Amino acid sequence: MTFDVNAIRAQFPVLHQEIDGKPLVYLDNAATTQKPQAVIDALIEYYTQYNSNVHRGAHQLADKATQRYENARSTVANFINAQHREEVIWTSGTTEAINLVANGVGQLFNAGDEIIVTELEHHANLVTWQQACKRSGAILKICPIFDSGELDMNAFDALLNEKTRLVAVPHVSNALGTVNPIKDIAKKAKQNGAWVLIDGAQGIAHGDVDVQAIGCDFYVFSGHKLFAPTGVGVLWGRKSLLETWPVWQTGGEMISDVEYQTATWGELPNRLEAGTPNIAGVIGLGAAVEWLSNLDIPALQAHERDLLAYASERVKEIKGMKIVGTAPEKIGVMSFQLQGAHPADIGFILDKQGVAIRTGDNCAQPLMKRLGLPGTARASFSIYNTRADIDRLFDALKKAQTMLA
Template identity: 55%
Template structure:
C-alpha cells in the first residue's frame, strides 16, 4: 500500500507554512525535499565519523572511507553499472556534463559532429558548444515538434559518420517529456557515436538501468532525488573513462608526481581530484535507499495519478494551455494562461503558499520554439497530494481573476 500520509510525515518541511498558508511545494523539478533519514544522516556523519577519506590509517578515516565507498556500491547496484569504478562522484549533473565535454574537446577533430536536442537544459548545450569551439567540431540540433516530442526522423538524418557524440536528456526539465532514449542510443551506436544521457529529471521518477540502456554516459544530481545539494553521479563505461583525460588535477587523482611527468590513478580516482563532498556522497546513498524503500514502481504509479489529475483540473481553466502534450511524460505540468505573464501567476500563487517555478527553466530554445517568455511549471513528487493540486488550481483561478 502507498501510505501517502506516512510518507509525508517523513518530510519535516512539509509541515511548514508559507505566507501563513500550509506549504504546497510544486517546485520539485528544481530540487526535491529531504526526508528526516537524510537529514539525520548528515548530522550523524559530522558528529560521529568526520574525517578525510582514502588517506588516513586512523580509525575515523577508515570509517569515513568505508561509508563513502559503500555508497558508491549502492549507486552501482541502483543503476546497474557493471563496475563500481564506473560510478564517479560529482557535484551534480552539470559537473558530469562538463567533465565529459572537456574530455571530448581533446579527442575531437575539426569537422567532427556533436548532436544535442532543442529540448535540452542549458547545462546540456553550453558545455558542448565549448567543446566544439575548442576542437573545431560542429554542433547539430534535433528539432522539437509541436507536442513537445523530438523529431526522430530528423534525428536519423542528422546522424553521419562524422557524428562522434549524441547528448540528450532522459526527461525534459521544462516540459516533462520522456525521450525515446533507447531508440536514440541504438541509432547512434549504429554509426559508432557515443551517447551521453542527462538523467537529472529522470532519476527522481525511475531507476535507470545503464547496462540495459547501453548508454556510454549517464549523469544525475543528488539534490533532485531527496539527497543533499552539491552531490551527483556520472556513470561512464569503463572504456570511455579510460580514454578520456582527467578533468581536474590535484590530490587523490594521481599515481605518481615528478616535475618531469605525472601519472594518474586508476578509475574512479582519476576523475575525483581533491577532497570530495564526503558527507554528501555518503548521504546520497541513504537517499537512494529511502527511495528504493518507497519503491519506484509505486512512485511511478502514484505520480501518474497526480499528473493525470492535475492535467484534467488545470485544463478546465479557460485560456490555459499546457506545453508538452505527449503520451510518455513525467509528473510535470508546464502551462500559461492567455494574456498573463507566467511570473505574475507565480508571484500570486506564492502568496497562497504554493511554490511553483516560473520562467524559461534554463531551456530558452524551448521557449523560443513556442514563442513564449516562459511558463508556469508545477512539478510533482511522490509526497504531493491531489488535495494540494486542488489548492494550486484554486490559486491559479484567483490569479487569473486578479490579473485579467
C-alpha cells in the first residue's frame, strides 16, 4: 500500500469548509481528531437501521446491535494485541478508564504504598491518583523531566522500590509530544512487583500499540482521538486483574444474581460495564479501528514524522519563536511560544485566518509551572494534514507576529 494524503483528506467531510472565508486548516488533533465518512456512516446506519439496546432484546434489531457491538470489542482487542477479547472494557474515555482502575485496584492500596507518575501528566492521570492516595494513604511520587520534556530515567530508577504498587505514565505527552520509553518503564516496574498503567490517549492514533510487547497491566485510551466518536473509550487490562479486583460501578448488566440484600457479579467484561453503554459510540469506534487498520501504518507514521520535521525547520524563519518540548522522541505535536505574544492572542488571530490550534495549559498545569510558562500555543498534526497546512500555519504566525508587535 501507499499513503495518499489527498485520498485520506477526501474522506473527512469537516475538512472541506471555510472559516471566515478561508479554507480550514485543522491543527488541533491532540484535542480531538476529525471523523472519516466510514465512521459517520456507521453511526447513521445504527440509528436509522437497527437502533436497539444490547444483550437484552429478543428481537432482530437487538441481535444485530449486540453483534456489531461485540464485533467492535474483538476489533479493538486485535488492534492492540489483547490476549482475550473480554479484556477490552468500554468506558466513556481515558478519564473514566483511569478512574475505573483507580477505584478498582485502588481499593487494594494500603497506607505507605507508593504510586509513581510523571511531571508530564494530563490532569486525568494526575488528579485521579492524587485522590486514590488520599483515600488509601498511599504516597504519590513524581518522576521529573529534563527541560527538553524528556523523562529523567535515572530519577525514575531511584523512585522505584519495594513500596511501589503502581506506575502510571503517559505513552505520549499531550502538551509536548514526548514519546516515553514505556517498554523500559514497564519492564523496570514489573521487576519491582508494581502494576503499570499507560495513558494511551495521545499514543493510540500514531502507530502500532501492542500491549503484550509493552508489558503493561493496563492501557487506556479515548475513541475521539482515534478518529472515532466522542464519549467512548477503552480500558484494556490483564484478565487476571480485571476479574478479581473489587467492582466500583454497579447496576444492571454487570450482575450475575441479585437478592434484596445481596448481589454477585458477572463475568468479564460485564462485571466492569455497568448500565446501558454508548452503543453507537462503540460501533463507531469499531468502524474507526477497522478504517485505520486498512491504512499503511508505516507510511502513515513516516508522513507524520515528515510533518513535524518540516514544521520544526520552518520555525527558524520566525524570530522569537521557540518550540516548547524538544525531546528526541516525539510525535506530531509542536507546542510553542512567540516572544511578546500571549498564546490566547495567537490562537485568536490564527482562527481568523482559518487555522485551528490549541492554546493554554493543555490540561497540564503542573507541567506548565515546572517549565515556568503560563501556557503554550499548540499545533498538532494528524494523517490528513499536509505541508500546505503547515505553510498556512506559518503564514498566519507571521501575520500574528506583525499584528502583536
